[in-house]
Amino acid sequence: MLRWNFEGRDGAPLRAVRAVDTATHPDHQRRGIFRALTSAAVEELTGDGLDFIFNTPNDNSRPGYLRMGWRDVGRIPTRFSLRSPAALPRVARARTAASKWSEPTAVGSTIEEVVDDLVSLSADMPAAVGISTARTRDHLLWRYGFGPLHYRIVQTDHAAGVVRLRRRGIALETVIAEVFSPSAAATKGLFRRLRRELPSDHLLTLAATPHPAPWLPTLPRLGPRLTVRDLAGSGPDLDHFRFSLGDIELF
8 A cells, every 4th residue: 555645626635545566375365365454454544544545456456446345436538649640550559558667768857857847837837626646846756766667857948747658569658647737838838849859659648637638639438447445534536536647557
């Protein structure tokens, strides 16, 4: 269980955890160990006053969570854009899971080089309608500082995006993990730069990205399914979350 701090529109903190990994040795499976571990965690975290657990379990593990009181609150919609019409044949043949690891790129900067710029941009952004991750300096350094994933920060005069490149079959995909932008116009300028400078076939982000790029088509059936378990508080419904892709992608 990974601690995760959210904040509401009024800045009020919400303390949560993300359910990340559970493993049982093959010699001891089907004895209720997963349920016992998870039930113990739920009891302890509730006693600590945490508000809720969230995660995006796959089709194999989701039924087990639902039997233990999790709620399936829906699929998180994504946004998608071809970099150019020439990429369409490759993207059409790339209907497979994305690679976990990133492809290196020299475009942009590392998080360590520009984290203070991102904190300043975040402070200038309009308040989110709903709850969002508390994007503190420490959080950004922790989340995007893991070298093997090759996160890069691409900036314009008015906005910034945290991105990485990964393979999806024969296609190369730009993951837009975070957007720091004060306006839709600034977001549009950032996306133009990403298309121009990153050698990918397409761009992928979430529909709830700040100023969510309405010119990008939404893929409501392709996003991960979100589940929530109430603890000391009540977990929000899907419409109340303002996730970035960096909040919910596996890492």
